[in-house]
Amino acid sequence: MRFEVPIVPRHLFVAGSAWGSRVIIGGVQIVSIRVLITSLGVTDYSIFALLIGLAGWFAMADFGVGVSLQNHISERRTKGQFYGDLIYTAVILELLGLVFATCALVVLAIYFAPSYLQSDQYLSTLGRIRIFLVTGVLFSTITIGGIISRILYAEQKGYWANLLAALGWTGSLFGILIVSRSVTNGRLLWSIVGYLLPQVVVNTAALFYRIHQIPINQRCYRHKTGKSLIHLAGRFWLFAILSAVVLQMDYIIISQYGTTKEIILYNVATKAFSFAAMVFTALLQALWPEFAEQAARLEWDGIRKKLKICITIGISFTVIWTAGSIFGLTVLVGILAPGRSLYVPMGLVLLLGLYQLTRVWSDSYAMVLQSCSHLGPLWRWVPTQAVISGVLQWWMMRKWGINGLIGGLTVSFLSTVCWALPNELNRLIIRRKALGL
Numbered sequence: 001m002r003f004e005v006p007i008v009p010r011h012l013f014v015a016g017s018a019w020g021s022r023v024i025i026g027g028v029q030i031v032s033i034r035v036l037i038t039s040l041g042v043t044d045y046s047i048f049a050l051l052i053g054l055a056g057w058f059a060m061a062d063f064g065v066g067v068s069l070q071n072h073i074s075e076r077r078t079k080g081q082f083y084g085d086l087i088y089t090a091v092i093l094e095l096l097g098l099v100f101a102t103c104a105l106v107v108l109a110i111y112f113a114p115s116y117l118q119s120d121q122y123l124s125t126l127g128r129i130r131i132f133l134v135t136g137v138l139f140s141t142i143t144i145g146g147i148i149s150r151i152l153y154a155e156q157k158g159y160w161a162n163l164l165a166a167l168g169w170t171g172s173l174f175g176i177l178i179v180s181r182s183v184t185n186g187r188l189l190w191s192i193v194g195y196l197l198p199q200v201v202v203n204t205a206a207l208f209y210r211i212h213q214i215p216i217n218q219r220c221y222r223h224k225t226g227k228s229l230i231h232l233a234g235r236f237w238l239f240a241i242l243s244a245v246v247l248q249m250d251y252i253i254i255s256q257y258g259t260t261k262e263i264i265l266y267n268v269a270t271k272a273f274s275f276a277a278m279v280f281t282a283l284l285q286a287l288w289p290e291f292a293e294q295a296a297r298l299e300w301d302g303i304r305k306k307l308k309i310c311i312t313i314g315i316s317f318t319v320i321w322t323a324g325s326i327f328g329l330t331v332l333v334g335i336l337a338p339g340r341s342l343y344v345p346m347g348l349v350l351l352l353g354l355y356q357l358t359r360v361w362s363d364s365y366a367m368v369l370q371s372c373s374h375l376g377p378l379w380r381w382v383p384t385q386a387v388i389s390g391v392l393q394w395w396m397m398r399k400w401g402i403n404g405l406i407g408g409l410t411v412s413f414l415s416t417v418c419w420a421l422p423n424e425l426n427r428l429i430i431r432r433k434a435l436g437l
Contacts, residue, residue: 021162022282026275028169032176033268033336036191039180042337044188046260047120049267051135051192053251056244058139061101064237065093066147068229071373073154074292084218087151089225091211093233094144105136116255119263123188131189138196145203148210154289162282164206171198235375242378245386246412250405253397265342266402268333273352276321280314280360284367291371300429307368314360322353351406358413365421369428377424385416 037045069090076083113132114125123131149161175194183190211219254263287306294302329344369377389412396404 017159017162019279019282021166022275022278024166025169026278028173029271029274030332030336032173032195033271035173035176035180037264037337039176040188040191042260042264043120043122046263046267047117047123047131047188048191049263050117050119050251050255051132052195053267054135054248055139056248058136059143060237060240060244061097061140062094062143062147062237062240063097064233064235064240065090065097065229066143066150067236067370068233069147070150070154070288071232071292071371072229073151074289074371075296077154078293078296082215082218084214085220085222085225086229088211088214088219089221090147090229091207092221093226093229094147098140098144101140102137105133105140109133109136116252119255119258119260127189131192134189135192135196138193138200141200142196142203145200145207148203148207151210153285156289158286164202168199168202171202172196174198232373235379236370239370239375239378239382242382242386246382246389246409249390249393250409253393254402254405257397258402261342262402264337265333265344266405268336268342269329269344269348269352272325272329272332273321273356276318276356277359279317281363283310283313284363288367288371291368295372298432300433303368304429307364311360311364314364315357318353318356318360322349322356325349325353345403348403348406351403351410355406355410355413358410358418362413362417362421365425366417368425369421372428374428377421377428381416381420381424385412388412388415 033045036048040048069086072086073083076086109129109132113128117123117128117132120128149158149164152158152161152164172195175198176191179187179190179194250266254266258266287310290306291303294300294306326346326349329349333342333344366378369375389409392408392411393405394408396408398404400407
């Protein structure tokens, strides 16, 4: 009898490597909090947290080109076509986007940063402008270099993207350790640089290496290719902006109405739950190209089956994580911020768990729709959610503090995309099956 070694599906291998990477990243982020609070103190760390909390907004520098590129590569791979020109053209577009983004950051640094960073009364207006601009440029550069991850996932080589992410974040930990031990003046600014610069280096180096691998005859900007990338990128970018309005308003609101302790408590608690989110997001990223290729092959039943498994895994992991956090999060906060008298209420933990469950459900359906390049439902529903989210977070934050902030965000999901996106996907599948598409 012949023994055959079972073949692990590629997407499960990619997801497994992503989970390993997320464990490293989560561990680095947790340890970094302890290092930074010890090094910077409570007030400066709250400024650090506010700046890092704008990561989703700074990611707008991508202008949607990264996601567009990933979908275009998946489509060409399905047809057996080369795609080196896609990568080269996308990089040119991203570099142009970085120039525009930098100009926008200068304006924001002057008019937005002084008010946003008002919780540190000892930081001058010029200091706030400078540190905001440095943070924004570094984050934008990370985003541009980050298209290497989109390329690798589209090529079904997501395990390399996960390795790069782990290397970048490990470098971040070493960066802030070096700053904490060698810098005395301007430690907040240099902590930002030490935290972000290693990720810039890793992403940029990997992207240049991938460009070097492109055949010479494909290293050119193709107008038709660029036009196709921009057309789809614009739709993704609009959706990204709307998503940012929904998901990234929290730190803007808390910067105006929260105390220093509330900012730190919110940062640590959401970081702990972001680990659970990262584990699930890794699975979604691994499945994105699978769904894109299955949609191109009209395998709708296979998509439904994988979607159910994905949601089941996400819900199960979130419930377990929330249960553990009820007892463990206060202990974790005590370790990360010793002597700061920070206590994590059970209500906050349960609200974060409920919020994460809504994200598992809605993000799964949103990912399938995006992998099919079917963004119409997101355009219809996310603007409504953005309005509900912004109003409720602002009102509930003022009334119930950070519990209200999370509650408002959760209600915005439950009242819109949690029920709308499943209906939209079902209608899409039924319609395309009827048309044989």
